[in-house]
Amino acid sequence: MVGTSKERVANWRKRMKEDPIKYAQYKLKEHERYLKNKERGVVKSIDNMTPREQNKTRRAWRKSQRARTKRIKDMNAMMTPPTSPDENRFQQNSRREAAQRNGRRKKAPGSSKSLQKDTKADN
Structure with missing residues (x-):
């Protein structure tokens, strides 16, 4: 006989689900029990709270x-296979690819050094 109560319950559920007729009867009985509890107010719907x-x-x-x-x-992380060792070959060009992906960055207006020198000279 199985030892812990958790194992016994798991075994009972497994046997119950194997027989579709018994499982359907069980589901119907549980649904009726839920409806009774709902009528008595033990279980509330979100509208009644x-x-x-x-x-x-x-x-x-x-x-x-x-x-x-x-x-x-x-x-899902456990089920996915580990990464292949060929990935290291592609990481060599990652810096260049990142630069190409980002493109040229636009500078803020008035941030160039030549404009800053001109404004200092005017003062």
């Missing part, structure tokens, strides 16, 4: 969404 409760609930949603996004990003 005070503004303060709405803020708290939405903050929790944002937090869980950030955690989910981070988890997916980390999973």
